[in-house]
Amino acid sequence: MRQTNLESRNKVFLGSFVHSKVLDELEYLHQTAVFVDKSGTIVAIEKDCDESKARETVLPRLGWAEADVEVVKAKEGQFFFPGFIDTHIHAPQYPNAGIFGSSTLLQWLKTYTFPMEASLSEAAKARRVYTRVIRKTLSHGTTCAAYYATIDVSSTNLLADLCMGFGQRALIGRVCMDSELSPDYYRDASPEASIAATKATIAHIRSIDPAFSLIRPVITPRFAPACTLPLLRQLGALAEETALPVQTHISENKPEIALVQELFPRSLTGAADGSYAAVYDAAGLLKPRTVLAHAVHLTEGEADLVAARGAKVSHCPCSNSALTSGAAPVRRLLLDRGIVCGLGTDVSGGYSASVLEAARQAALVSRHVAFGPGGQERDKLGVEEVLFLATRGGAEAVGLGDKVGGFEVGMEWDAQLIGLGAIREDGEEEEVDDEEGGGGGAGNVDVFGWESWPERVAKWVYAGDDRNTIKVWVKGRLVHQRK
Amino acid sequence: MRQTNLESRNKVFLGSFVHSKVLDELEYLHQTAVFVDKSGTIVAIEKDCDESKARETVLPRLGWAEADVEVVKAKEGQFFFPGFIDTHIHAPQYPNAGIFGSSTLLQWLKTYTFPMEASLSEAAKARRVYTRVIRKTLSHGTTCAAYYATIDVSSTNLLADLCMGFGQRALIGRVCMDSELSPDYYRDASPEASIAATKATIAHIRSIDPAFSLIRPVITPRFAPACTLPLLRQLGALAEETALPVQTHISENKPEIALVQELFPRSLTGAADGSYAAVYDAAGLLKPRTVLAHAVHLTEGEADLVAARGAKVSHCPCSNSALTSGAAPVRRLLLDRGIVCGLGTDVSGGYSASVLEAARQAALVSRHVAFGPGGQERDKLGVEEVLFLATRGGAEAVGLGDKVGGFEVGMEWDAQLIGLGAIREDGEEEEVDDEEGGGGGAGNVDVFGWESWPERVAKWVYAGDDRNTIKVWVKGRLVHQRK
Incomplete structure (x- = not known):
């Protein structure tokens, strides 16, 4: 399936734009025009610009014929916002969202996760589930997702194809796992088999998107306990050789950390110490292109190591609460260590495919960090900060900080049009007109x-959901419109 | 405004019914029929009963003419669930939902809350806001709400009138506050003025609903620091004299607790000790009909006292996280003390008017209690438990445990019809038919x-919202239907 990536016309977006400048500051641009060319790149941003000014002054300057331009206006009160980046999501686990009982990580993997993932080797089921995940995350404004697929090559390739077809920017990782933590029915046969399968998905993605302009492969050791040391090392070598990004999990819960220390003693790894981060480092997997999910319980030394290597963190608050993993001190990682952090939904450890829900929970969980042991007022994440993590932070985490996450000339147009509900004088909700997705009202933002x-x-x-995401674009292409 | 409380026909509800039996157990009744008479009371529940059996066997037994019966069927996969009870919500604060910045309780009251509440003495604004709150909470399945209004008598009476008109079961509390904690512009002039104003709202409610069958007054000292001791004592006496319920706040955050200890020393109150709970007890306000919101930081001795007096607790997890108040150890209050607990949205300390959101957050916050200092696995609330709190627990907390919260003969029909989204084989969402609220899809439950x-x-x-609440009834009357 090849994507028709380039739409035929240049575009002008008019109205209010909101995006992050820095961690704690949003910029509000009103009466502004953003010009996006046929390749999906922002070529001009004009403040104090209405449609006539755009047509009379800017189009000639850009050399764009009027007939060749589509104008998209945000109505009064609506605004354009950068698309969300989900830095950690397991596509095959989506049908289990909300189903985890009272389990914690290792038990949850065996009870809910491995059986579901293994079942997606069936092509029809994989197509059904992956179609739903992509359509669902797009409807929540996720313009870019770092996906874990399964160990199965063909359904992993299908996920890449479907993302391409629906136009969602994605990192696609075939999951590597060859250790006895995994059940017999769901495990790579050997390190060599794991590497070969990984290379097969890389080759497939190269065949459908040679420049990795929309879809790129990501080397994905599931997490240390699911891999043998030889596999970790070979994946480290593959990352070095291919310069591809890496994603994995780290320090999600305490029994997991104890297990890593048991499985990977210093005597085996030759690492500087016996820490979880040192295991990845010793295997050559701790690099600037690495996204580490969770990082709930990093020691001071590990945080230093992660920072020194320039590795990134995907904060997954919904999952960390749901699976009783812990509360990650994200603001300290950001400010005290300078570690780049993004947000992950971590479906289905996380119960929601919405990055907005992850942002809301990041703010709430940070308050638990603040009133928890050793917590301080400065551990609290504000609205501006969680939105930064959901956009700029996530973009930088997945290696796309120069391409997406904000509205700047030279960046690509990955964006969502946001509309909030308006309350009339009689206390009833203003009708939403049909053109922009009528039914069901404007959701819970009043x-x-x-x-x-x-x-x-x-x-x-704090109250928004997918009903507020009216339209979504990736690389200039309209990829979702509210029904 | 008088309500047309009784609809003209008897009703038969057919299909699947789900409700709480005990704290950790839901009962699933399939192919069941529930018979509700014209007064809104459940008069029969028949298992293994379809429409023909209901018509042929049960209607004659009940002496109901076929023509006099409305049949309401849950479709395959849909189910009837008891209406939610919101045991703590500030109606006038609704416009501030989501707006609290990084503030904590005492600062939040002064910055956001008092100005908003005071502004609702303007009748048009009060009508607009209260209309919205009632319509919004009904749409989320809240069939009964324990409201705090403002200090203003006429707009408090308006809230009662509007609940009556829209058919929402409610406890309506005029807020009592006469201490210097409150600003000059928003405070009762004296204890006597506060009592007189409270009596005026009680008289008004009696005039519109003499038997308090739908609307009942609730004596509402805001919280100890907002009241002088004479006012607390007079409100305790009024509660004794009228046998009306009482609602207030307790031990929400630490500076508040310190303030109570400063304002109400034992030497002043004559209480058994200087604790927060003892202040209410000394004033005669700690009774079986009392609902205490928050109870985040109760000491062991206070929990014993609350349990001994039979007072109830409204757990408000969204608010407690948002305002950095703390994480209430609810399961210990329930199991170790036997304290009856319900859920409160605590709008707008809480950011959401949805009891389902409060239930979800109760489950998540309980996990933070479990991995927090001194926490244990047994602190975790399961799905069954949070739904119990949202229905049976809440009903008992507000003194309506014999009337609502479950499906039993003799109880009143306060219920919601729940529908979840279905995913087709091609991965797209099954269309929702128009009759039951078409647009916007079925929400996020797939x-x-x-x-x-x-x-x-x-x-x-974990993923539901108001889109899953298709219809809502109170006392047999249809009070909300999804558009």
Whole structure:
């Protein structure tokens, strides 16, 4: 399946734009025009610009014929926002979202996760589930997702094909796991078999998107306990050789950490110490292109090591609460260590495919860090900060910080149009017109009219859902529109 | 405004019914019929009963003419569930939902809350906001809410009138506050003025619903620091004299607790000790009809006292996280002390008007209790337990445990019809037909078809929203239908 990536016309987006400048600051651009060329790249941003000014002044400068331009306007109160980056999501686990009982990580893997993942070697089931995941995450404004697939090559390739077809930017990882932690029915036969299968998915992705312009492969050791040391080392070598990104899990819960220390003693790895991070480092997997999911319980020394190697962290608050893993001190990783962090839904350790829900939970969980042992006021993440993590932070984490996550000339147009509900004088909700997705109302964000822009954005973060995401574009292409 | 409480026909509800039996157990009744008479009371529940059996066997037994009966069927996969009880919600604060910045309780009251509440003395604004709150909470399946209004008598009475008109069961509390904690512009002039104003709202409610069959007054000292000791004592006496329920806040955050200890020393109150709970007890406010919101930081001695007095607790997890108050050890209050607990949205300390969101957050926050200091596995609340709190627990907390919260003969029909999304073989969502609220799809609960009933309910708890609440009834009357 090949994607028709380039739509035929240049585009002008008009109205209000909101995006992150730095961690704790959003920029609000009103009466602004953003010009996106046929390749999906932002070529101009003009403040104080309405449609006539755009047509009369900017189009001639860009050499764009009027007939060749599509104009997309945000209505009063609506705004364009960068698409969300989900830095950690397991596509095959989606049918289990919300189903985890009272389990914790290792038990949850065996009870719920491995059986579901293994069952997706059946092509029809994989197509059904992956179609649903992509459509669902797009509807929540996820323009880029770092996916874990399964160990199965053909269904992993199918996930890549489907992302290409639906137009979602994605990192696609075939899951590598050859240790006896995994059941017999769901495990790579050997390190060599694991490497060969990984190379097969890399080759497939290269065949459908040679420049990796939308889809790129990501080397994906599941997590240390699921891999033998030879496999970890060979994956480290493969990452070095291919310059591809790497994703894995680290320090999610305490029994897992104890297991790593048991399985990978210093005497085996030759690592500087017996820590979890040192195992990855010794295998050549701790690099600037590495995304480490969770990082809930990093020691001070591990945080130093992760920072020194320039590896990135995917914070997954929904999952960490649901599986009783812990509360990651994200703001300290960000500010004290300078570690780049993004947000992950971690479906289905996380119960929701929405990055907005992950942002909301990041703010709430950070308050638990603040009133927890050793916590401080400065551990609290604000609305601006969680939105930064959901966009710029995530983009940088997956190695796309120069391409997406904000509105800048030279970046690509990965964006969502956000609309909030308006409350009439009689207390009823303003009707949403059909053109932009009528039914079901505007969701749970109720704007009375006196709220400032930052207050409206706060309402969106705390009460918003996919009903507020009216349209979604990736690389300039419209990939979702609310029904 | 008088309510037309009784609809003209008897009703038969057919299909699947799910409700709590005990704290950790849901009962699933399939192919069942529930018969509700014109007064809204459940008069029969028949298992293994379809429409013909209901018509042929049960209607004659009940002496109901066929023409006089409305039949409401849950479709395959849908189920009836008891309406939610919100045991703690501040109606006037609704416009501030999601707006709290990084503030904590005392600062939040002054910055956001008092100005908003005071502004609702303007009748048009009060009507607009209260209309919205009632319509919004009904749409989320809240069939009964324990409301705090403001200090203003006429807008408090308006809230009662509007609940009556929309058909939402409610406890309506005029807020009592006469201490200097409150600003000059928003405070009762004296204890006597506070009592007189409270009596005025009680008289008004008696005038519109003499038997308190749908709307009842609740004596509402805001919280100890907002009241003088004379006012607390007079409210205790009023509660004794009228046998009305009481609602207030307790031990929400640590600076508040320190303030109570400073304002109400033993030497002043004559209490058994200087604790927060003892202040209420000394004023005669700690009774079986009392609902205490939050109870995050109760000492062992206070928990004993609350249990001994039979007072109830409203657990407000969204608010406790948002305002950095703490994590209440709810399961210990329930199991170790036998304290009756319900859930509160605590809008707008809580950011959401949804009791389902409160249930979800109760489960998540309980996991933070479990991995927090001194926490244990047994601190975790399961899906069944949070749904019990949202229905039976809440009903008992607000003194309606014999009337609502479950499906039993003799109880009143306060219920919601729940529908989940179904995923087709091609991975797209099954269309929702127009009759039951078409647009916007079925929300974020995706059922693939292989899930067990408990798994479907878990998906609803973790991913559901108002889109899954198709219809809502209070006392047999249809009060909300999804658009």
